[in-house]
Amino acid sequence: MAIGREAILGWLDALRQVYAANRERLTELDAAIGDADHGTNMDRGFTAVHAALAAQAPSDAGDILKSAAMVLIRTVGGAAGPLYGTFFLRAAAACAGKTELSPADVVALFQAGIEGVQQRGKAEPGDKTMIDALLPALAAMRAAAARGADIAGLMDDGVAAAEAGMLGTIPLQARKGRASYLGARSIGHQDPGATSAFLLVKAAAATWRA
Amino acid sequence: MAIGREAILGWLDALRQVYAANRERLTELDAAIGDADHGTNMDRGFTAVHAALAAQAPSDAGDILKSAAMVLIRTVGGAAGPLYGTFFLRAAAACAGKTELSPADVVALFQAGIEGVQQRGKAEPGDKTMIDALLPALAAMRAAAARGADIAGLMDDGVAAAEAGMLGTIPLQARKGRASYLGARSIGHQDPGATSAFLLVKAAAATWRA
Amino acid sequence: MKKLINDPANARREFLAGLALAHADLLAVIQDPVYVVRAGAPVQGKTGVISGGGSGHEPMHAGFVGRGMLDAACPGEVFTSPTPDQIEAATLAVDGGAGVLHIVKNYTGDIMNFEMAAELCQARGVEVRAVVINDDVAVEDSLYTAGRRGVGTTVLAEKICGAAAERGYGLARVAELGERVNRHGRSMGVALTSCTVPAAGRPNFVIGADEIEMGIGIHGEPGRERSALLPAAEVTARMAEAILADLPFTSGDRVIAIVNGMGGTPLMELYLVYAELERILRARGITVARRLVGNYITSLEMAGCSLTLLKADDEMLSMWDDPVVTAGLRWGA
């Protein structure tokens, strides 16, 4: 599949469905080590993105991502709002002027987005945050692209790495975000943001495979 | 047993023990159709009566009952405080000047006390109150005394009638006191005050039998 | 039972000790017999205004002691009417020679204990009048009940009578005003959960996750009727309709409204209910001239709320606006 305007819209639409379907699950994960709002936040944000784009979607993939970012920043709140908002803002910039994304462009999109999350949140690997799903995904995608993988292939690798990273948050003690207040009691729980980040990568892979 | 100063003190001491032992039961009955304090109220009151009499008991049975009444009025509160306080105030007056009570005097003691409760609370038979245990007890005691029963005998009849009256409150709809706010929902519950009144008569019978 | 207390038997005393420490500028606490009295009482020549009832309804009544409201409060044990000696001592402590008004909620125990106290006070030469509050429309005022319970209108009567006494009204006029407030005030409550009396140690009633009790009082007693859990709009409408039909309130009326939390209800929810209530009133041409939204007459940690409406005349509104300086209600100073 060629990654252009429709693929980006498809991804965002898939995210709306994915976060609606995983609303309770994400909120439950957040209840265990946080404040029980992550699922609601993500669902509210991507429902709003969908509504905004349904009303009027820009003609350019980059502009679509930018308008999604702006909606997320205005509707998600909490930690996730600025972090995912920044992800899509930077991803939008990485797409600027492109009508179709090559495998390298897809890697660049994620790289820009993930760097934005890092700059905004200043989390390190192992802090038990969404970074623990995102950074391994990026590394895997980069490696696959370097091997000449197509988009479906590099996304598959990204998904597998994100999933491992997400599961890898379970034994960690949180050092960033709300879960860090629990100290050692955060150990043994999967990070909600790492889970939503895994879903973000997985939805792209699923949408862009067709 | 001759009913004099010691028998009156014995009765009050028995009441302390009886209400301590039935504290939870009375409070549970009150929780169902009232405000869950009747057992605590009775226990607090008779514990205070005991403490006051242990510190200094008057030499006269009437004065003992009067000082018990004053303590109850100061410590029980709620509906039960004025009602039982009045019971003992009037009972004290009925004993005034007597060193030993005949069966007729015992009937007179209860008659004065129960009339006091009626005047204070204005409940009618069937209103689902302590009156529904007390009035039948009084009638039975009077009938037994008229038959020439001794104190043990007339108290036994009083206890049986009080118990029947107490159980008879179960199917009644309350028309007085807090339980009346429940309307038909008060039906099917035994009245806490009728229960404490039954215990009052029963403790006298048990103490005065020896 | 989970409570921030030490021993249930000492909870009243220890709570009042904290009240005294926290509000030494406003009031003093006397422990034997127990009452809370306004700093500087008695005020010579001023009509005294006192109230009392079981503890567990805070801020009512102890939190309403101070300038412009109560001269004294008599807190009983939790949910238990105070005893006559408390009320007598409080009455004597606040009598400035002009007599003392007793504001009494209509419960058998409260009525009897205040009556006994009034006899004691009169025997001591202090003039006493009582206003009995019986505003709860959930209870029929008939031969088949002990009459209507006194609930939210009590707060309004305490504020309004307190202001009148502060202005120099004599006992008869303060009492007349209190009776007028009672005649024009109506309330109803709903519970989402039960409360636990400390000495009892377990909830007063058991209620399912999808049930509510309509028409509750303030003592954790079950209500008139158990209903399915309903949206706030529907709960508010049912209570408001019962209240409005009872007086009845009609178009053109001005009211003082209370949306009162029972102790365990988030303020968010109370404001949400207030929005529903004001919408209903506006639709009927009734103006909310003044209002309170918050915890004023509670039932320990019960979740739920009550609505109170007072059809207010100019005198009541003017008294309402007078300064009040208490722990639980404060403005104008």
Add this chain to the structure above:
Amino acid sequence: MKKLINDPANARREFLAGLALAHADLLAVIQDPVYVVRAGAPVQGKTGVISGGGSGHEPMHAGFVGRGMLDAACPGEVFTSPTPDQIEAATLAVDGGAGVLHIVKNYTGDIMNFEMAAELCQARGVEVRAVVINDDVAVEDSLYTAGRRGVGTTVLAEKICGAAAERGYGLARVAELGERVNRHGRSMGVALTSCTVPAAGRPNFVIGADEIEMGIGIHGEPGRERSALLPAAEVTARMAEAILADLPFTSGDRVIAIVNGMGGTPLMELYLVYAELERILRARGITVARRLVGNYITSLEMAGCSLTLLKADDEMLSMWDDPVVTAGLRWGA
């Protein structure tokens, strides 16, 4: 889940509609983007003071909007930081030309959203300073946490900075005062029960009938440690000791103290805890110069309480005593 709401998705909007109706004299509510603004804002030449955070902590912050305290509050969804557009709009609405102070509680989400808003405001030519409150001694301020949470000291900072701004202090001085308050304020909390976020529909955590959570925050997150249910004296002592040792507070200090209810705690219990706290402080030679006992920074219907102590200097006490006219805090006017 039992709540007096209609639809969780509308709870914030409907609660704010009620707030606006109930306090039209003090504030207005703007719904898109959502913020609560003091009547008559902006005040020309006055430093603006605003705050914000998730809803569910009422009266904080929306209940502290009014004269002598906040010029605006930005309520997020329940327990969810507000978004930058809300904060930006509120900042612009209250800027009287002297700049605006943001009082921010130290949570990752709050920090990031306020930072993004500050950038937007500065781009619009409005000077913005932020004071970050991080007073919760239950959390270590280390590389292994997101730093200490902001809890009860926020209320004190809002009152004190609000008074300073009202007196005409410039932005830098108000911010300096806010930072001083934060440096001298410490808090800790305990939960007896969990709360339920409306949209989540079930309690945040499960806790046994004989357990408490020591060191909780205000978002229903579990605490640092689960303990057996303890008497109030012991719970108070543990929290007070953690707080006192941290600053440390020492003999001769004067403090402003808050015994704060988490939303589902009877006032009786809060006063009882206050008595324990004052006893502990007196024994150490610490004077409680001012205090609040009640619900000020809540966690929906959670049962429990938090203690806050501020080592106060003369300027802070003087600002504390200045008039304040808000829904949640009112005196001197």
